[in-house]
Amino acid sequence: xxxxxxxxxxxxxxxxxxxxxxxxxxxxxxxxxxxxxxxxxxxxxxxxxxxxxxxxxxxxxxxxxxxxxxxxxxxxxxxxxxxxxxxxxxxxxxxxxxxxxxxxxxxxxxxxxxxxxxxxxxxxxxxxxxxxxxxxxxxxxxxxxxxxxxxxxxxxxxxxxxxxxxxxxxxxxxxxxxxxxxxxxxxxxxxxxxxxxxxxxxxxxxxxxxxxxxxxxxxxxxxxxxxxxxxxxxxxxxxxxxxxxxxxxxxxxxxxxxxxxxxxxxxxxxxxxxxxxxxxxxxxxxxxxxxxxxxxxxxxxxxxxxxxxxxxxxxxxxxxxxxxxxxxxxxxxxxxxxxxxxxxxxxxxxxxxxxxxxxxxxxxxxxxxxxxxxxxxxxxxxxxxxxxxxxxxxxxxxxxxxxxxxxxxxxxxxxxxxxxxxxxxxxxxxxxxxxxxxxxxxxxxxxxxxxxxxxxxxxxxxxxxxxxxxxxxxxxxxxx
Numbered sequence: 126x127x128x129x130x131x132x133x134x135x136x137x138x139x140x141x142x143x144x145x146x147x148x149x150x151x152x153x154x155x156x157x158x159x160x161x162x163x164x165x166x167x168x169x170x171x172x173x174x175x176x177x178x179x180x181x182x183x184x185x186x187x188x189x190x191x192x193x194x195x196x197x198x199x200x201x202x203x204x205x206x207x208x209x210x211x212x213x214x215x216x217x218x219x220x221x222x223x224x225x226x227x228x229x230x231x232x233x234x235x236x237x238x239x240x241x242x243x244x245x246x247x248x249x250x251x252x253x254x255x256x257x258x259x260x261x262x263x264x265x266x267x268x269x270x271x272x273x274x275x276x277x278x279x280x281x282x283x284x285x286x287x288x289x290x291x292x293x294x295x296x297x298x299x300x301x302x303x304x305x306x307x308x309x310x311x312x313x314x315x316x317x318x319x320x321x322x323x324x325x326x327x328x329x330x331x332x333x334x335x336x337x338x339x340x341x342x343x344x345x346x347x348x349x350x351x352x353x354x355x356x357x358x359x360x361x362x363x364x365x366x367x368x369x370x371x372x373x374x375x376x377x378x379x380x381x382x383x384x385x386x387x388x389x390x391x392x393x394x395x396x397x398x399x400x401x402x403x404x405x406x407x408x409x410x411x412x413x414x415x416x417x418x419x420x421x422x423x424x425x426x427x428x429x430x431x432x433x434x435x436x437x438x439x440x441x442x443x444x445x446x447x448x449x450x451x452x453x454x455x456x457x458x459x460x461x462x463x464x465x466x467x468x469x470x471x472x473x474x475x476x477x478x479x480x481x482x483x484x485x486x487x488x489x490x491x492x493x494x495x496x497x498x499x500x501x502x503x504x505x506x507x508x509x510x511x512x513x514x515x516x517x518x519x520x521x522x523x524x525x526x527x528x529x530x531x532x533x534x535x536x537x538x539x540x541x542x543x544x545x546x547x548x549x550x551x552x553x554x555x556x557x558x559x560x561x562x563x564x565x566x567x568x569x570x571x572x573x574x575x576x577x578x579x580x581x582x583x584x585x586x587x588x589x590x591x592x593x594x595x596x597x598x599x600x601x602x603x604x605x
Contacts, residue, residue, distance in 0.1 A: 134150075156277070167284065176217060179412060180412050190300045191300035191303025192206070203280075205278065211236065235270055235271070263383070290359075295411060316400050317360070318401070324410070325466060338588050340352055342591055345446070347454065352391065353431055372434065391439075414466075432536075473565045477520070480561045480565070498547055508532060534601070536551065
């Protein structure tokens with residue numbers, strides 16, 4: 126695709142965001158100079174990669190085989206597998222280097238942490254500050270680097286150019302994965318593909334507990350099941366639109382990390398010129414999932430980045446959803462007979478104790494302070510305080526669907542009414558307190574049933590039922 130360069134500055138609202146935009150422009154210039162002039166690929170696969178030496182070789186080889194099949198079918202003449210690596214402490218980059226090759230189906234890695242422009246961007250964002258508690262890299266930054274590179278790669282045909290994103294720690298990138306991702310784009314039937322899959326009933330806590338119920342309610346549509354899957358495909362025209370999104374400058378610290386998946390997905394869903402299609406994948410299993418139990422702070426931290434981006438996008442596109450008058454679009458659970466790998470169960474009692482203690486020892490007061498700043502609707506506080514007392518008294522609690530939705534919608538309403546710094550405090554509060562309650566409650570509700578029964582419960586018994594009361598929930602918090 127031809128790209129004269131992205132004008133990141135057009136969304137900058139202040140000097141800090143102008144500096145971020147300038148840093149992006151330097152990054153794009155260095156990426157462009159690293160791509161041979163006239164380089165062409167009729168399809169591009171981007172693997173954001175960090176600490177994945179155990180998985181990346183198998184996935185690269187599977188992607189190459191998939192593109193070879195598309196070439197043999199006459200759908201592409203050339204294709205590129207492009208791992209984008211940064212921040213690895215293992216031998217991920219060495220593995221990528223060993224697999225690089227030219228030819229019609231090429232493998233060309235990018236190590237963005239070697240770029241001077243990356244260092245300038247990270248310094249501008251404060252990622253090198255001694256007070257920063259996170260790595261100075263991020264999944265979203267890897268995606269941005271990949272999209273910028275793809276935007277400067279030409280093509281040999283008149284077809285749409287598929288640009289595919291796949292997680293590099295997946296257990297199963299195969300030729301079928303590539304054809305599933307690429308064919309709807311190559312045919313022109315869609316400009317964006319969202320993967321559909323099932324996960325273990327205890328897995329996907331951010332999706333099942335937060336993203337899917339809240340996004341379905343706001344969109345009045347429960348068919349977008351995996352908005353933060355990260356395994357998506359898009360046309361070259363869609364890439365240009367995404368590169369011009371305001372999230373890169375206005376919420377950079379979230380979009381450049383784990384907020385990227387929901388940011389891209391909602392940008393596509395809300396764009397009337399982009400046709401979104403489902404990419405049936407069956408099962409999703411991350412190799413990294415097995416390490417979650419040893420990293421108790423990882424998922425709450427990811428939840429914070431995802432939720433901030435989700436709420437910001439919903440507020441950004443408020444005019445697209447607040448005046449919905451159509452009947453809700455409801456989905457059915459996909460109950461294919463698939464085998465889903467087991468994942469470790471979290472400690473339910475510990476999560477509930479943490480929630481109750483935090484809520485009754487300062488967390489509740491902090492929430493009231495933020496609610497007051499946002500306009501004083503305390504219904505979400507009343508619900509959360511009641512549940513905290515119930516746990517304190519009885520040890521366990523089952524969260525009714527109405528209370529679950531009331532918490533999510535209440536946080537959206539509160540987020541909308543706050544300034545930027547208070548929004549950060551609110552989302553941090555959610556990730557440390559109610560996220561733990563909702564995770565524990567979900568695990569309680571799916572214990573003793575199959576993965577397929579759990580999927581039916583989430584999609585049909587909970588989210589579809591909540592859609593019938595969509596306007597009641599939104600009206601209760603003055604969102605419509």
